[in-house]
Amino acid sequence: MTISKNVKTRTAAAIAGLGIAGALAVGGAGLANAGTLPVTHPGEPTVAMTLTNHTNKTEWLASATPGSGHWVQAPTRSLAPGASETIVSVAPNTSYETVFVNYRIGAFGPTATYNLENVRGNVNTNMTGTSGGHYFINAPHIATGYPNVNVSYDLW
Numbered sequence: 001m002t003i004s005k006n007v008k009t010r011t012a013a014a015i016a017g018l019g020i021a022g023a024l025a026v027g028g029a030g031l032a033n034a035g036t037l038p039v040t041h042p043g044e045p046t047v048a049m050t051l052t053n054h055t056n057k058t059e060w061l062a063s064a065t066p067g068s069g070h071w072v073q074a075p076t077r078s079l080a081p082g083a084s085e086t087i088v089s090v091a092p093n094t095s096y097e098t099v100f101v102n103y104r105i106g107a108f109g110p111t112a113t114y115n116l117e118n119v120r121g122n123v124n125t126n127m128t129g130t131s132g133g134h135y136f137i138n139a140p141h142i143a144t145g146y147p148n149v150n151v152s153y154d155l156w
Helices: 005-027
Strands: 046-053 059-065 070-073 084-090 096-105 111-119 148-155
Touching: 046 096, 046 111, 084 096, 111 148
Parallel strands: 046 148
Antiparallel strands: 046 084, 059 096, 070 084, 096 111
């Protein structure tokens, strides 16, 4: 008994697809997207913040809060030079979410504050910035609006 070429091809494609899906699940931390997060209440705020460290110093987590929400993917303890991370939170029992993440730039350097206010009619990053030194955060790029906000920050 022989298996047709079509069945072999479909089986190979299915196995390859499972392998790709597995690889994305293992290495896909940066693939988070606020619009794809599981929500328990329609219209609840979700946030995906991608931070990239373009400096030559490691960023060390000083403090972080998901505001009225909770972390789906919390900030890491450190963000190496040239590295990126995506921080994800969701606020299932409220209509707004204000997220703050503070990293110390180097062991004793200034603080980089990453902020996102996710509220109907006023999605903003107004409290984002550095506390001193020659570092700055590029004007964050807000890719999507309320309630599912995706934003990118670049520390230079």
